Amino acid sequence: MAWFSQSQFEVRLEWGLSAVNYLAEEVDCAVIVDVMSFSTCVSLAVDNGARIYPYPWKDASAIEYGDKIGAITASADRRFSGKGYSLSPTSIRHISEGECLVLPSPNGSAVSFKARDMGIAVFSGCFRNLYATAEACRGFERVLVIPCGERWPDGTLRPSIEDYAAAGGIIAAMGRDNCSPEARAAVAAWQFHQQQSLRHLFDCSSALELRERGFAEDVALCLDVDTAKLANRLHGDFYAADLAQAHLTPHLG
Template sequence: MWYDQYPYDCRMEWGRRGAREAAERGDIVIVIDVLSFSSTVVSALSQGAIIYPYPPNLDGKEYADQLGAEYILGRAEAAKMGKATLSPVSFTEEHANKKYVLTSLNGAFCTWLASRVPALLIGSLLNASSVAAVANKLRQETNKPITVIACGEQWMNGLEDEDTLRPSVEDYIGAGAILSYLRGSKSPEAEVCIGAFLQSKDRLRDLIFECGSGRELRGKGFEHDVIHCSQLNVYQTVPMLDKGHFVMAN
């Protein structure tokens, strides 16, 4: 009870545990994973693709077969085959009305954990003001608080006694962007997060380009992903989870 940020209307949490706690409270949830799950979902839906999120510890290929969907492979493997990937820039109008199962260690996992909530939205820098507008409307209709989940990253090769969550700059700034557009009282955690965004908003591209996650993706040859995901408010697309897949929120 001490950590649930009660009685504030707008809250900020990290990772899988934060997603589960928000779901247990029955909050409106906004999942943000800038590099790249949430940015990919926003970009894919803007092209008309149908995305089913799925956690990586379950058999996504079998799930895709059941749905008659394509299971999205890793960036490098899929890029060689000319297929849609976790890379947001891989989706084009050619993917419209086609089903895809998208898995990831962070964004997809947090979405799965928080799926049973009044409303689950996907946020990113790309759609920050638009997703906040939808969340504001939902809060007014349901009188439920809003929790923004910054998914973060996972440390690789963690030891048995270590926490594998790696809080990430890009998700913290992205969460702050969304929170800055939300109406209602803000928890201290949310206020500090907003401050980080406001301090950074004029340097988003440079900061995300040079942060650890950005450097990792660039090192793997996906510089265009980093540049694309660093843009603020370029889409009005707001994905909402409905019956296992994302639809456009009204």
């Protein structure tokens, strides 16, 4: 047992791609938490009965990939104003049932695929589907929750409080006692922000960035709590509703 593995606990938490590299071999499922905005976009699309194909690069290869699989590719530019979709959650609210959308997102997509390649179940979680994600994890003995964080201009990881609080909310909703200290600390962060109705998160670094760029509506969507009823599970190359829940809960589109 490595000192960093948290392997004596059922529910574990660690940050970003390194969490997959060092901890995922010893768990049964992982929850990828990238609130602003990958996981929120996934949740909005799945609510409406669409599929999201994560893609880890924001370049022309994303369009080529979409053409290859017969999917629309979201613009990597949030300011994209033409027909179609972008990485802005607002642009995805009214996606149609049955649509397939490639979502180029270096953080959420890269971590999702790396976790999938470990041969474990992979979910995308956020504030919107907090309880549904926790419910989907109940059938797994060992769960790794991964807040993705953001990036500094030099490319290094910037831990983000919104991902940490959402990860803690999912862990709290699981209702398990055997959680690592890292997981318990995230629960404490969630409980504080929950008591404050998440109002402080509207002023966190990630939210301020979006607001300054004119995406205040995206921030509000990302900080909605439990407005979705479906867990989002990675089925090979795409996120869709968790099949165990989908037959019980109709999509919200």
